[in-house]
Amino acid sequence: MLELFRYYQAGIANTVFGLSIYALLVWLGLNMYAAQLAAHVLGMGFNYLSYSRHVFRDAGAGKVRFVAAYGGNYLVGLGTLAAVARFVPSPYLAGILTAGIVSIINYFALKRFVFLEKLS
Numbered sequence: 001m002l003e004l005f006r007y008y009q010a011g012i013a014n015t016v017f018g019l020s021i022y023a024l025l026v027w028l029g030l031n032m033y034a035a036q037l038a039a040h041v042l043g044m045g046f047n048y049l050s051y052s053r054h055v056f057r058d059a060g061a062g063k064v065r066f067v068a069a070y071g072g073n074y075l076v077g078l079g080t081l082a083a084v085a086r087f088v089p090s091p092y093l094a095g096i097l098t099a100g101i102v103s104i105i106n107y108f109a110l111k112r113f114v115f116l117e118k119l120s
Contacts, residue, residue, distance in 0.1 A: 010050040018043035032091040056115030
């Protein structure tokens with residue numbers, strides 16, 4: 001339970017970082033899907049550091065697995081954004097709702113696929 005709490009602590013910082021980039025790019029006139037891709041790529045490095053050092057600090061981190069998980073996470077996020085945008089006219093609100101939904105899936109992907117128990 002403590003790990004999940006730390007995940008959402010880091011997740012708040014990661015989300016603020018990523019959504020700020022997304023909102024700035026949308027505000028500057030970039031298409032919301034292109035903005036999501038740019039924010040996702042820029043946020044990956046920030047997220048890796050926060051998750052590996054704060055949340056899953058006792059686990060072995062696989063950088064290749066992290067990139068693969070975030071590739072899958074991006075595709076899930078893209079599909080979710082497309083679905084949410086059909087019902088929510090604001091690209092800002094659609095981005096926020098998508099981030100919330102995808103964060104749940106991302107936790108399990110990171111825990112089960114990326115940050116594995118270290119062998120003693």
